[in-house]
Amino acid sequence: MITRSIADFQRQFAQLPATAPGCARGAFLVTPLGFHLAEQSASDNRYMAMHAGVDANAALAEHAQLARRVSALLPTVCFPGDAQTPDAVFPNNVFATAPGRSIIGRMRHPVRQREAERPDIRGFFRDIAAYQEIDLSTLDGVAELTGCLVIDRARGIGYCGLSERCDEAGAAAMHAAFGLRLTFCFELADGEYHTNVVMSVLAGRALVIAPGGFADAAVAQALAQAYAPRTLLLSAAQKADYAGNCIALSDDSVWMSERAAVSLGPDQRQDLASWGFRIEAVALPEIEKAGGSLRCCVGEMY
Incomplete structure (x- = not known):
């Protein structure tokens, strides 16, 4: 089912137990x-620091540290970047997986559409990992994969924020491509470009959410209630510090940038710990100038 109805979501959520693996088995x-x-991405990504200078070498060092840390937990593949596709450091928007399938997104901006054409990444998933390729890149719509679609993998539920980066055609295409049981669509607040900046489902058993990132407060309330009492509410300032752009890479760890981790209060840290999550923080100050954070950097292999 694909729905924009809060009542439909609540009814279906109650009938979908968390029985599938909630975390990926590898990362890219x-x-x-x-x-x-x-500059193209900056037209609808207010998180980008367009007037700040960037240090390419510092970004490489940050990313190397991230890769080293993630690879200590999961098998991790790193593909080379390219100055012609500067946003490729955030691959989860263009390439994603579900069990047995690799999915290629339909990006809004040409600078990101070039990423979807990469034969090495396509070939890795198709020929080496032996995934069936599902190519949405020619879709008549926009579907920026797990940027706009936050997935509760354990339940097979997709939370799709509609914005310039995803429309209803894109939501329907992703629902089918990921093999979801339920997709709940809603409007993001003005100025928000991706759902994974305003919320994250942690291993199917907890929710991190910034209510101010949603156009309809009732949607945010319904999501928070669905995962209660394991719901972590973020302030606008914490959202701006990328605390919502986190990811559970194992059943007992939640990963976020150092900036995001510092923004959390003692009670929030205690809540995560009581729910069985240790915080793994990685410093990404240069990379975050590009308008995304740790979750955006990590593609998941299911």
Whole structure:
């Protein structure tokens, strides 16, 4: 089912137990070679620091540390970046997986559409990992994969924020491509470009959410209630510090940038710990100037 109805979502959520693996079995990243800020992306990404100078070497060092840390937990593949595709450091918007399938997104901006054409990444998933390729890149719509679609993998539920980066055609295409049981669509607040900046489902058993990122407060309330009492509410300032752009890479760890981790209060840290999550923080100050954070850097292999 694909729905925009809060009542439909609540009814279906109650009938979908968390029985599938909630975390990925591997990760893939794209290095920030030739790192700079893409002007096209800045047209609808207010998180980008377009007036700040960027240090490409510092971005490479940050990313190498991220890759090292993630690879200590999961098998991790790193693909080289390219100065012609500066946003490729955030690969989860263009490439994603579900069990047995690789999915290629339909990006809004040409600078990101070029990423979807990469034969090496396509070939890796198709020929080496033996995934069935589902190519949405020619879709008549916009579907920026797990940027706009936050997935509760354990339940097979997709939370799709509609904005310039995803429309209803894109939501329907992703629902089918990921093999979801339920997709709940809603409008993001003005100025928000991706759902994974305003919420994250942690291993199917907890929710991190910034209510101010939603156009309809009732939607945010319904999501928070669905995962209660394991719901972590974020302030606008914490959202701006990328605390919503986090990811559970194992059943007992939640990963976020150092900036995001510092923004959390003692009670929030205690809540995560009581729910069985240790915080793994990685410093990404240069990469975050490009308008995304740790979750955006990590592609998941299911």
